Amino acid sequence: MTMAWYALYTKSRVEKKVALRLKEQGITCYCPLTKKQKQWSDRKKWVEEPLFKSYIFVDIDLALQSSQVRQVNGVVNFVYWLHKPAVIQDSEIVSIQHFLSEHSEVEALGNLVNIGDFVTLDSGALAGQKAEVVGFKNKHEVRLRIESLGFELVAYINQSQ
Template sequence: MNELDSDVWYVIRTKPKQEERAALNLENQGFEVFAPKLTVKKIRRGVRTSVVEPMFPNYLFVKLDDIIEQFYKIRSTYGVAGVLRFGNNIPKIPQQWVDEMKGVDELTDEQAPKVGDSVEIQQGPFRGFLAKIVQLDGESRCFVMLEWMQKEVKANFSYKELQFK
């Protein structure tokens, strides 16, 4: 790679759920930090809500001039668990990759099911039956209405058991 040392980013491991704390503390020390986030649609108590989450949980990127000189300063920052390394090798992330990631404003999870979606049941005794989602039940389950023995039956399934049409 023909990259200048000033155009190199490093991966920082954070303590669990402390990405924002680590990023703020690193920025307060004068480091340039990149902590990409994405918006995910989640179902909480049967209601679909948008939640902003880290794109890479427990990781963020920091631009450093000299990793050897700043290693201990980074490692002792509140919220930081350490610098990502493989043995004695500390991987470098090129500026171009970070620029491309910054160009992505927000990614959204459009795969979340909605009430009214048609599904095919993939497992169990109702395998192959077509159904329609009538109610969301948490983040991983939903109620569907299917026709069984000439009657409409409401059943609860995991999203893993369904194929969305």
């Protein structure tokens, strides 16, 4: 068996249910969760939400289990890269798990710019001009870049941490 991690795209807001259904079928899956404080009119509450909206990860033998995974209610399809289901490295799954074990409030940001990147300005007096990113405002944050997913995980921490 050639087991590998793959990213699945799910219907909106059913990531945890899909993960539960996959586990019930004996399929190893991972739905990274983060804690967020929600405000209602009468109270505040900490809830666990999926870190990657509409995405979960499965550790399967693609040749044997892909059709079984696709038939699970809530699964839209595998995430594809170069016309093949995208393989996620074991080390990246471990990095996400380790990062989430150390930080409780985490958010996933996609398509970020970095120092040294060149961007084209969309609006203002310099619209259409290319510019190099040379710095950011100082924030207290920890970042983990997951290159194959195109995301950065960001945890905001206190100065004492």
